[in-house]
Amino acid sequence: MAGSYPRPLPRASRTATISAMQSASFTREELLSNHAFARPHEAAGRRLHGGLDAQGRYLPPRTQVREPAVRAWEQRLVERGGELLRADLSLLPAPLFPNFEQQKCLLAHGLGQTLWNTLTITGVIEARGKILAEFPAPEFADVVEDDLSETATGHLRRGLLEAHGFDEGGAPDSDLGAHDAMWFAARDLALGIDSYPMPEIPESIGRPDAGRLCPSLPIGHEMMLSLLANVLLIEIRAEKVFSFVQALLRQHQLFRARTSDLELAHEMIARIRTDEAIHVDYLRLVLSELRTFTFRGLDGSRLPGTAVLDPLWNAVVQWHALENPRLARAQMEPVLRARILTHPEGAAILEEIESLADA
Ligand SMILES: [Fe+2]
Numbered sequence: 213m214a215g216s217y218p219r220p221l222p223r224a225s226r227t228a229t230i231s232a233m234q235s236a237s238f239t240r241e242e243l244l245s246n247h248a249f250a251r252p253h254e255a256a257g258r259r260l261h262g263g264l265d266a267q268g269r270y271l272p273p274r275t276q277v278r279e280p281a282v283r284a285w286e287q288r289l290v291e292r293g294g295e296l297l298r299a300d301l302s303l304l305p306a307p308l309f310p311n312f313e314q315q316k317c318l319l320a321h322g323l324g325q326t327l328w329n330t331l332t333i334t335g336v337i338e339a340r341g342k343i344l345a346e347f348p349a350p351e352f353a354d355v356v357e358d359d360l361s362e363t364a365t366g367h368l369r370r371g372l373l374e375a376h377g378f379d380e381g382g383a384p385d386s387d388l389g390a391h392d393a394m395w396f397a398a399r400d401l402a403l404g405i406d407s408y409p410m411p412e413i414p415e416s417i418g419r420p421d422a423g424r425l426c427p428s429l430p431i432g433h434e435m436m437l438s439l440l441a442n443v444l445l446i447e448i449r450a451e452k453v454f455s456f457v458q459a460l461l462r463q464h465q466l467f468r469a470r471t472s473d474l475e476l477a478h479e480m481i482a483r484i485r486t487d488e489a490i491h492v493d494y495l496r497l498v499l500s501e502l503r504t505f506t507f508r509g510l511d512g513s514r515l516p517g518t519a520v521l522d523p524l525w526n527a528v529v530q531w532h533a534l535e536n537p538r539l540a541r542a543q544m545e546p547v548l549r550a551r552i553l554t555h556p557e558g559a560a561i562l563e564e565i566e567s568l569a570d571a
């Protein structure tokens with residue numbers, strides 16, 4: 213069935229229930245509930261999360277209520293006069309390294325390890341997202357004056373963080389593969405199983421601790437805000453990797469894999485992308501809501517949410533937009549050079565790679 217993978221259900225039809233919602237308060241069980249799948253999600257020999265509807269379209273896991281809930285909370289935010297934070301790819305203009313043409317050049321010369329490592333590292337980092345389900349998240353009701361009962365913020369500990377963690381690394385009571393398994397499936401389809409050794413996985417890709425950014429809050433709340441902001445930026449950066457890898461997988465001549473396997477790898481990433489949309493949406497919404505609340509500082513003072521959130525958000529954006537890409541590139545360049553030079557025509561390939569570099 214090469215080339216005929218069904219497209220995900222359009223968002224509009226999945227959110228038709230919003231207008232019917234009277235209350236924007238939900239239980240943990242509701243926020244973790246799945247659609248009534250017509251068929252399980254099985255692909256590339258793996259049993260995976262999510263499922264297919266009667267038309268064979270992919271439906272993400274745990275979104276039956278979670279998705280319309282996010283739309284309802286967004287509506288509440290706007291009704292209160294709040295606005296959604298700008299949190300999209302325009303915040304992260306640095307190109308990926310190696311860039312698209314360089315990656316094509318590497319693959320054309322049979323140098324697939326760099327892409328292999330990218331896919332493996334992405335899968336392992338996705339699985340680490342499971343920490344969100346286990347993280348001892350503090351209650352924001354302890355530090356803000358506002359009523360959180362009909363907000364995303366008020367549901368973080370009541371299903372939202374758990375649903376996100378399970379999407380990334382799998383639910384504890386389930387043997388269905390999550391995003392790590394989906395990335396590894398895409399990698400193996402495109403580049404072959406066990407083609408290269410396991411790469412070194414970076415310790416962390418979040419902004420390193422550089423002192424307090426919200427000293428007026430308890431440390432646990434500041435750590436939570438920092439986690440939410442970092443994960444949001446990592447999710448946005450992932451979107452760049454998704455479209456990059458999908459575009460590469462469309463260049464069938466660069467791979468030795470069968471066309472049908474490349475198309476399934478492409479589809480696998482499309483399904484991860486479909487799942488990720490709600491992560492970006494709810495994280496952006498929580499940070500946007502928090503900017504509209506009034507915080508109670510440790511010294512009893514009242515602080516507008518913008519005063520608490522904006523310095524932290526700006527620091528995290530700065531790290532992901534500038535510092536992290538610079539560091540990642542500096543670490544990657546010598547490794548890539550050494551790898552290219554192991555090829556019999558390494559010197560010529562290196563010259564070609566350098567000629568394709570971004571300014
Ligand atoms: Fe993910």
Ligand SMILES: [Fe+2]
Pocket residue numbers: 341380447488491
């Ligand atoms: Fe995600």
